[in-house]
Amino acid sequence: MKKVLSIVALIAMIALPVFAEGSTESKSSAGFVPTKDVEWTCTSKPGGGSDIFTQQIKDAMKVNGISDANVVVSYVTDGGGEVGRLQVAMTPKAKADHTILTFNSGDLMPMCANTDNRVENFTPLAIMAVDKQLLFIGEHSKYASWQEILDALKAGQKIVIAGSKGDDIETYNALIKELGVTEAQLAFITNDATSGAITSLLGGHVDLCMSKPAAASQYVEAGKMTAVLALSTSRFTADKLKDAPTLSEFGYNNVEVPVWRGVVGPKEMSAEAAAYWVACLEAVSKTAEWNEYITKNGLISDFIGGADAVAYMTQYQKDYLAKIGK
């Protein structure tokens, strides 16, 4: 008996590291492990914000040994990214477990507005980070504070904001609705990217610029831009941004259109594979590399995974569709 027990103990000892390894795996995979190359679709060009986000996750997974899968990022930018999103949505079962898409709120809005593709055609895996906007004035601006801008609006003067597409337009719409002003009074010009809006502000062609903290940080530091309003439910905590008041401090309701960055899979992705990827992404959100990325880009790390991500994206879509009357 002793002999049998000692053999069992020996086997257990040898097997322990194997099972230990397996237990982390099983916790995340529930049986699924990637067996072939994983195609990660990015619907923006290389070097853009979505690409950097994707590459960061890919690197963090590899460096920290979270997943050994060979991830190949493919850029499908046709149709303003809609083709890439549709391709992922329609991925057949055989490939679905090895297909992932970077999906942001800025992607969801044009998708819902211009196509019949919906969040229901995907398997939402995670929201990785959230971003919010601020309004900035330039160094030679006519106005020095948000109060002065409100006074100018009340006096019938025209104010022009420059911003980017997607989320910025939504935030602007929410802002004019809350302030009760018309598009002619508080006008908005759309740029391809925030850098275009910053150019207009620095050149003195517009009164305000809408930007997320990361894109504006260098200009704020150099004293070329100053934040005058936080489009958020609470003030920002960063040193150079904490002086920007929220709308509620002026007697209005706060305007906040959170800009989220997330990851989804195709609708046909199996529950096991979804669980595996959610676990991987959650592990990524806890790595040092990821936190460095979040800090550098002034993002808010806010991991929402699995069923919660499904609920979040679905609700976001519902609200947006109601807003545009679809």
Place this chain on the structure above:
Amino acid sequence: MENLSMLMHGFSVVLTFENVLVCLIGALLGLVVGAMPGIGSLAGVALLLPLTYKFNPTTAIIMLGALYYSNMFGGAFSAILLNIPGDSPAVMTALDGYPMATTRKRPGQALFVSNMSSCIGGIIGMLILTFMGPLLADIGLKFGPAEMTVLLLVAMTSIGWLVGSNPTNGVILTFVGILLASVGMDLQTGSPRYNFGNIYLLGGIKFIPFVIGAVGFAQVMRLMDERNDKTESQITEKLTYKNSLPTKHDFKRLLFPALRTGFVGTFVGVLPGAGATTASFLGYAMQRAFKSEDPLGTGAIEGIAACEAANNAAAAGAFAPLLALGIPGSGTGAVLLGGLMMWGLNPGPLLFTNEPDFAWGLIASLFLANLFALSIALGVIPVLIKILTVPVKIIIPVIISVCLVGSYSDTYSFYGVLIMLIAGVFGYIFEKSGYGTAPMLLSFVLAPLLEDNLRKAFVISGGSVAKVFFNGPISIGLTIAFCAIVSAPIIRLILKKAGLLKPKKAN
């Protein structure tokens, strides 16, 4: 003087074995990528960027900067030899480059002129960037939507020079170009336009496949059409290196247009969103105002020199807002900006102060890349010109392959190939019916820029036309220039009719 010592410091950063090597590799890759239609600097930099993430930032930017810059040299090769503009600035190069290579049977000289002018334009751009970089960036900022609108209108007038002998046909195709450019998303509201429910058309018609089709593939069809008439190449004489060298007179002809447009190009490169294409259009339009020995469009050295110098100068000028303010002047600039962030640098107004090694190292590397690109380009001319001696029956499948690969690699999908084929068929029909496609290509490039700026300007001015065209000294100056260009032919006609002006031989 401080800038000069900083530039010397930049050279001390660049002149290490590793950095010189990556600069050389970048210049070589840039030439290859530029010579391949459809790839272009944007795709070249974007493809190489992930490989440089692990590099030290200075080494990485030296490589990418060299690639971006020397790409402007390469773009002219296919335009001159195959009449396929590799990227948008090369559309203008093809106008004189291809006739000079084929009709005038001087392909070697055409390539020499293009490369020498590129080098001259580039050096002017880099010197201005070195001594006036931040100031230049500030001047660029003065160009808001209103100023850009009027500037683009001036650029649009260059179409007038291209309509040829039949202005009606030219104007019709200009409008076709504008109409095609409006397909896709509305720039200001984000709503779809003319996509007819097609998801691919949501992203608009891509320029590169469009130009490859309308010019390159249309030319294949023309060659096939003429195939029964001639099966040999257009050039039967022996092409040697010696008889490809430009004469002293050729050099004299290219020098002044290159110097002039070098300055203009640098300035246009600094403007937000204008880039090398607008620079090359404006450079060419400007050359019209000066004397050219041969009429422009028939293989004039001055024509090639004007647009090539302008686009290389613009490529150098575009670094001013990128380095001094962190604002990308072009798509490629945006990718480089992404790279800067990936490498852990904070592009913005503090870059010159916080990272002098990086900023000045990059500027110094541009000088080096200019020399590398010129040497390599001049070295490969003897090999390249042999393309023109290839018989038509072989060159046809070669051009078709180039068209297919080029249009595919722009979008990484068959959407690009489809655009190329359709544009090719229509391009051929247009050419055959006496409609030159150059005005269409020009309006296709400029119309979206004009629309975007015009609409922004109107939002800012609250719909006031006066506040757009007479917004400030820059707007007023440009409006006067625009009115002068537009009214000059009418006034001349009136004066001629009144007998006050003697009929002048056309340029």
